[in-house]
Amino acid sequence: MSKFKTLDDLDPSGKTCLVRVDLNVPMADGQITDMTRIDRILPTLRELSGKGAKVVLLAHFGRPKGQILPELSLRQIVPALTHALGKPVAFAADCVGETAQQAVAALVPGEVILLENTRFYPGEEKNDPDLARQMAKLGDVFINDAFSAAHRAHVSTEGLARLLPAYAGRTMQAELEALEAGLGNPAAPVMAIVGGAKVSSKLDLLQNLMTKVDMLVIGGGMANTFLAAQGKDVGKSLCEHDLADTARRIMDTAAENDCEIILPVDAVVAREFKANAAHEIVSVDRIPGDAMMLDVGPDSVALIRSKLDGTRTLVWNGPLGAFEMEPFDKATVATARHAAALTSAGALTSVAGGGDTVAAMNHAGVGDKLSYVSTAGGAFLEWMEGKPLPGVDALKPA
Incomplete structure (x- = not known):
């Protein structure tokens, strides 16, 4: 489909790529019970990392409704993500501001970092322009690989795409091509x-x-x-x-x-x-x-x-x-x-x-x-x- 840009249109080498992924995985007793969503994003992460991008992951977890809830921290996803990716995944305890900026600045090309739950900010679900500008400062390009969150106009799904060059990740691309074959044409x-x-x-x-x-x-x-x-x-x-x-x-x-x-x-x-x-x-x-x-x-x-x-x-x-x-x-x-x-x-x-x-x-x-x-x-x-x-x-x- 030519209606949107994909990773085929991007040379990510040396660029800081903000990648919206779906890590809203089911958990029981501190363990992930279904790895499907993590497995789906691996092709995009491996491609970007392999081409020398700095890969910054944005995701939500649960419904904290703008509050910081430790039990909904994405930190608990890091071990499984690291294991699945086969390389270390760093973690930053915020998704905007100084903490996030310093963590992203410390990355070297090829490294991957996960930022804290975007929904800890009430502005995320309101698609707040100020929050979008703060988040956009962290990267050079925006890649959306979370079709599952695409029906929401949030900062990390829609707002960033208006502020940075925007591309579909491999999972998003596969989903949209499948849907086009299903009902589009x-x-x-x-x-x-x-x-x-x-x-x-x-x-x-x-x-x-x-x-x-x-x-x-x-x-x-x-x-x-x-x-x-x-x-x-x-x-x-x-x-x-x-x-x-x-x-x-x-x-x-x-x-x-x-x-x-x-x-x-x-x-x-x-x-x-x-x-x-x-x-x-x-x-x-x-x-x-x-x-x-x-x-x-x-x-x-x-x-x-x-x-x-x-x-x-x-x-x-x-x-x-x-x-x-x-x-x-x-x-x-x-x-x-x-x-x-x-x-x-x-x-x-x-x-x-x-x-x-x-x-x-x-x-x-x-x-x-x-x-x-x-x-x-x-x-x-x-x-x-x-x-x-x-x-x-x-x-x-x-």
């Missing part, structure tokens, strides 16, 4: 799979997708609301009955846009919401009144797979069932593996992300077998909804 026909619990949290998403895809598969708890809107009895299934009119409108609008909505034709139902609960497979027309739908059934999976066989582009957000509990993970796993096989064969471009989707794809063993799995959460969802992403827009030439 996709090969048709295009299928979207949207799952998850509630229609209410995905209304903007559904409205946008109906105008951009040829087939829309609806699974998870959301499907129950659509089935109920068609007059089917969904028993004790999770269902937003008050959104029946909304669901019918969505189906009508989809028809007007030649978008085929694919709903489950059968369901795996149980009387209790727990792993390995006694369960049965029934038609969606015959869901028992005392049962709840916890997964789509094998006939539904066969239908989705047959549609996938003729699809060129797949965008996936949300699981088809309660994938975190066996055996209600079967539909999500089978569909994900089929998508991965088609992707491996070169027949399908597959982009997945947002919410539980990463966990679901990893559970299915296909996290590295789709074209791209986004760890960006909210940013991925807002992109799917067709909303502007300030951190991306700021990288585009004026």
